[in-house]
Amino acid sequence: MSGTAVALLVAIAALVSCGVFLILERSLTRIILGVILLGNGVNLFILAAGGPPGGAPLLGVTPVPQMGDPLPQVMVLTAIVITLALVAFLLSLVHRGRQLTGDDEVRDDEEDRRVIARAEREMAWGRIAEETARVRRIEAERGRRAGRRARRELRAAVREERREIRRRLRAEWERQMAADDPDRAIDTTMEEDTR
Amino acid sequence: MSNALVPLPVVLPLFAAGIKLAIGPRLARTQRGITVGVLALIVVIAAVLVHQTDAHGPQTMRPGGWPVPIAVVLVVDRLSALILLISSVITLAVVVYAIGQGSADKDEATPLAVFHPAYLALVAGVSDAFVAGDLFNLYVGFEILLTASYVLITLGGTGARVRAGMTYIVVSLVSSMIFLIAVGLCYAATGTLTMAQLAGRLDALPDGVRLILQLTLLVAFGIKAAVFPLSAWLPDSYPTTPAPVTAVFAGLLTKVGVYAMIRIQTLLFPGDRLGTLLLVAAALTMLIGVLGAVAQTDIKRMLSFTLVSHIGYMVFGVGLATVAGLAGAIFYVAHHITVQTTLFLVTGLIERRGGSTSLTRLGGLARVAPALAVLFFVPAMNLAGIPPLSGFLGKLGLIQAGIAAGTAGAYAMVGVALLTSLLTLYAICWVWNRAFWGERRQVPEPGQVIEGRRGIGGTAITAAVPPPAMTGPAWALVAFATAFTVAAGPMVDYTRRAAAELLARAPYIAAVLPS
Missing domain, CATH: 1.20.58 (Methane Monooxygenase Hydroxylase; Chain G, domain 1)
Structure with missing residues (x-):
């Protein structure tokens, strides 16, 4: 296992565990922070799933056997955009919740x-x-x-x-x-x- | 074989949503025309696709013409074509109802500016999930429909909707994250996400790795399908939304989860490993859902609990993993989408006529509004499974499949299914006795504001006799569900062929990867 892979693994573990911890909170603001951390952890995980790093996957720049796998990066890009939109929506929900009840607590059903x-x-x-x-x-x-x-x-x-x-x-x-x-x-x- | 019709159910509603966002609340009549026109066109496309897949096998489309592992391939087989057809019919009916409700509430700006685009995006996401031939595209489809549903569930921003929306959104986010982790795991293990390729490569993996992948995917889809013990979010979040939104959520969103479960259990992980786990989950879903339903005093909450309970029937069919079981599950999906949507639409009508959906306040509606009583009675009896309606046929198919499977677990499931059906009938009869029979209690005067209920844009609802634009779609859906009975023979044959195709796997794989 290379040094990069271990570093990625440690970062993923830290981000995901902090994210899960924050998502279990009552306050929606903390949940949002948890979603951001968890999302980043999962994105890093997909990147790590792409295998060992390589050169830029451009024909004529890198010889084909040394190219990195571009597909995980494309997927991560999509996932980042989705997380961004959801965080924006959740923030507006926090604002609305605060207007209505004075706090941003997720209520019991x-x-x-x-x-x-x-x-x-x-x-x-x-x-x-x-x-x-x-x-x-x-x-x-x-x-x-x-x-x-x-x-x-x-x-x-x-x-x-x-x-x-x-x-x-x-x-x-x-x-x-x-x-x-x-x-x-x-x-x-x-x-x-x-x- | 490439078919240009396949991407249209996704592209058309997205395009229409874009146009609507651009013009905002202006040109009301044109806008309504666009929405209804696009959804009607999708019904036609879906019907053509049903015919084509039945005659010529799975239809595919490779956007951009790339070869398969590179292209994000779209696939429609018999299963997805049928569900696409049913879902497009009910989305069309619900949007006509919503337009009727908007004009009845004199609340047209918000629906046009927010409801219609979000609704069309929801339809696009649902269609995308059904036609996705790629695990990541399935994730994107789920995200499109979930994001649209976040907007729809908090529409108008009233307190109750924001409170229920928070729970719903947080739970959905967690399920999406689990799904994304599963996607990453699949890619790490096999180096592809195209489902037809995964089908071959997953078989070669060590048993433990396959089990992890399967369980992660099942948990992600189990949350979306509201399978016990992952179902607690549903009965609390659905009842607060406006009637058309609840109707389309209840009808479609959970079924997308069931569809994804059927797909991975047949294509990616064939054989009945984890079948026992699914059967146990199905039994608990049925029992706990229906016991919750029996304890409710509000029609919307009661229906939400029966929704959870009846998801168990479909999971039962999937867990059996036989042709008869899957055919029963597919028939049940088609039946349940229609009947659950109808019931929630009718509950919206009851709320408008009777001033409430609480069983402690309603009474004697059958005398005040006999047509409404018929409108409730037929789908309600259909849900409980009274012959000759489609609910009876769906349950009969599943129970026959259970007996044919012949194992002790399957026999136990047959017992649970019968008990659940009986308890559903009890819950439905209780609603009928309280709300429609008995002495006439306070029915609000026309024009009186109904307390605690909000229309699509969060404006107050006034009591009135529902206009034909609202009752019409409900009648149409009742007729549609009755047509299942009339066409039961061909339909059951079709679901059998669909199930056989799913279990064979070869037709799907050959259509995507022509060797």
Whole structure:
């Protein structure tokens, strides 16, 4: 294996691993950076697939047996153009996402959000059940008087928990409605422009 | 044998898209004429190609007249000709529907300036993937159709579409990268990308290398075809787009992935190695898809899950790797493209008439709009596989192929396929009961703005009786799907010949590489 091939291999490995790491992020900007790195890694890989380097593949300049393989370079050129166009499109999507929601996060899908909401609710009820058991224990151990105060605290905690869930649901719903309303989005654009 | 018709399904829509981008939103009537005219011309070309490939074998075209390993060769055989014909018919119907919707929404500038060019580019990409005789050209075809689909899925830039678009685009990008890696691997291993040459050279490779190549390609196409466990992106991203876009995505894009799977499994990696893996993936796709469908309360989401589920039927046929299995898969592709597109178009009509696609809000539509009820009922029963419709024939073909294969795995698949079909019927009946039967619930007054739904350009949709320009294409597609039943005999024979041609490999290779 020649030195160039090893250098290419190391570069490909570094680019692809960094690219994969960044693509797994939440922020779309980082994903774009990941796509660029991964794309470059794959392009280098195709170049490496073309075999050992050679002279310029032009008749009359290089003798035929010493020519490099031109086909991988042509393919890489096409792939570069495609990646460029996609990065431009993704950047505009980041801008639009920021206009609509204030960040560039890739959201969970609907099913995931439903599952998360249910899990949160169950966890809240689990906490309340634990608290109830604790209050009962106090009542049994130290008599009603001490239990009454604990019970009052428990009721307050349940109220607080309910309020918190409701607040979170409403905030999520409002964010959704706002994001789905193109008129509002256009307003924020104009605000930004005047600022 | 060189045929000048082969590149036209790619060249014509690209050319038309270029003209449209140049003139922008002006000359509305001429522009609509160009779009419809070009797509109608492709239907004719595809029909001629079906006839020619059936009579004279695979048709090829070498652009620039270069000899084969240098030229980026285009090939149409029976399989690609048939799928090209079906896809061109539905793209034509969908664009007529979209034009109808644009004029119903009084929203014509955005569709003309953005929707039409992107749509034509999508058609060009789909056609390119079907006629590609070269692995890198297949990649380019995928990229053209994906890039166009990125524009279409975020059309209008509303919040829901941008959110769904992000997931869709990131997933598609990853699948493209995997495909590109596979292309590089194939080139490194064999020194060619022309599929007819690959077919010979791959056979000579060591077993392990072939397995890596096959698996990488299958993963890339599995993401595009939405085969479980690579299907999670689909049901979330499709329902937010406007009705015509969802319809063409659901009908075509996943089938391009299935087509690519059929192509590599027959031409590049013959024999049924990995057949068991495909059968297991098919069974899981069917079951998990349909269980998801049963749990939905929105028609669009329910249909997206059945879409995933029924991809399993086609993968089942591919996994069997027999003539009967592949013939069943090809018939099923043709049937499913048509029926899934029709159902999404009809859902767009339901949304317009009933004010929603949520099953908690719709009710009693059969009395309000009996024609719409028929329009939903026929393709829905077709999807579930009620005789004598084409869904029944497609499932029958696959199940017969499974029983003929006779292995334990194939028998298990037959059971899963029957169960899936039953559960699909359950999901469809539930939609029918909730939305069309029962007491009449709030049907919005004509002119009332429908909340949370957006038209092609992101403008609000108002409730109305859908105009004939929208119902017409839906009726035409229902009639087209019914024609499959009428012409079932010749069509099944054709798919058998196509499958035999695929498994023989020699006709394809001989057409590309005349010795």
